[in-house]
Amino acid sequence: DTGVxxxxxxxxxxxxxxxxxRCDPISEHNRLYWYRQTLGQGPEFLTYFQNEAQLEKSRLxxxxxxxxxxxxxxxxxxxxxxxxxxxxxxxxxxxVTGIHGYTFGSGTRLTVV
Amino acid sequence: xxxxxxMEGPVTLSEEAFLTINCTYTxxxxxxxxxxxxxxGEGLQLLLKATKADDKGSNKGFEATYRKETTSFHLEKGSxxxxxxxxxxxxxxxxxxxxxxxxxxxxLSVSS
Numbered sequence: 317d318t319g320v321x322x323x324x325x326x327x328x329x330x331x332x333x334x335x336x337x338r339c340d341p342i343s344e345h346n347r348l349y350w351y352r353q354t355l356g357q358g359p360e361f362l363t364y365f366q367n368e369a370q371l372e373k374s375r376l377x378x379x380x381x382x383x384x385x386x387x388x389x390x391x392x393x394x395x396x397x398x399x400x401x402x403x404x405x406x407x408x409x410x411x412v413t414g415i416h417g418y419t420f421g422s423g424t425r426l427t428v429v
Numbered sequence: 430x431x432x433x434x435x436m437e438g439p440v441t442l443s444e445e446a447f448l449t450i451n452c453t454y455t456x457x458x459x460x461x462x463x464x465x466x467x468x469x470g471e472g473l474q475l476l477l478k479a480t481k482a483d484d485k486g487s488n489k490g491f492e493a494t495y496r497k498e499t500t501s502f503h504l505e506k507g508s509x510x511x512x513x514x515x516x517x518x519x520x521x522x523x524x525x526x527x528x529x530x531x532x533x534x535x536x537l538s539v540s541s
Contacts, residue, residue, distance in 0.1 A: 320472075349529075356533070357533055357534070358433075358520075359473070359529070361529070361530070364527060372527055407472060407473070409529075411526070416480065417463050418475070420465075421472050422472040
């Protein structure tokens with residue numbers, strides 16, 4: 317088991333373009349989470365899946381953001397019409413129960429220019 | 430809503446010094462508490478956890494005790510090393526385990 321994998325590690329995009337990130341969780345973990353981390357801040361919750369069902373979304377997740385987990389395995393996070401304020405580290409995590417903590421991936425750093 | 434407050438950094442120490450990073454929380458019910466560490470350019474790693482009052486989490490010489498009476502989960506280490514230099518995040522999970530709520534992080538810098 318290689319842990320939680322995220323791809324790409326870095327993404328530079330022009331404002332207005334769409335971007336998509338991928339997360340592959342630990343195979344036995346049925347819960348998958350997306351977080352966003354800006355410089356000097358702690359991670360902020362975006363959304364959460366249990367298997368393929370998206371059970372909760374933060375108010376931070378505007379309608380330009382969409383996340384999917386089609387078969388309860390990997391997940392994608394898409395940002396449409398990117399804005400400079402979207403520049404951040406996007407972290408994916410997975411867990412079995414949540415109350416015992418998550419395993420985080422290394423993140424995707426997005427820079428919108 | 431639930432929240433976590435941790436001491437502002439940066440914390441600058443000499444090698445072998447004693448470390449304390451304060452963390453307090455506000456939550457309904459009985460949350461689980463965590464310390465995560467983030468090394469430069471990397472994701473977050475779970476350092477230690479405690480899931481009920483009076484539990485002590487420990488790992489790699491770090492310790493933290495879940496104190497419900499003071500709603501605190503302070504991180505301590507008796508003798509820090511240069512390799513401990515990182516950002517430390519205190520976090521809580523509600524009883525449903527829906528989402529982790531993080532503090533803003535405390536940067537630790539240890540010099541030899």
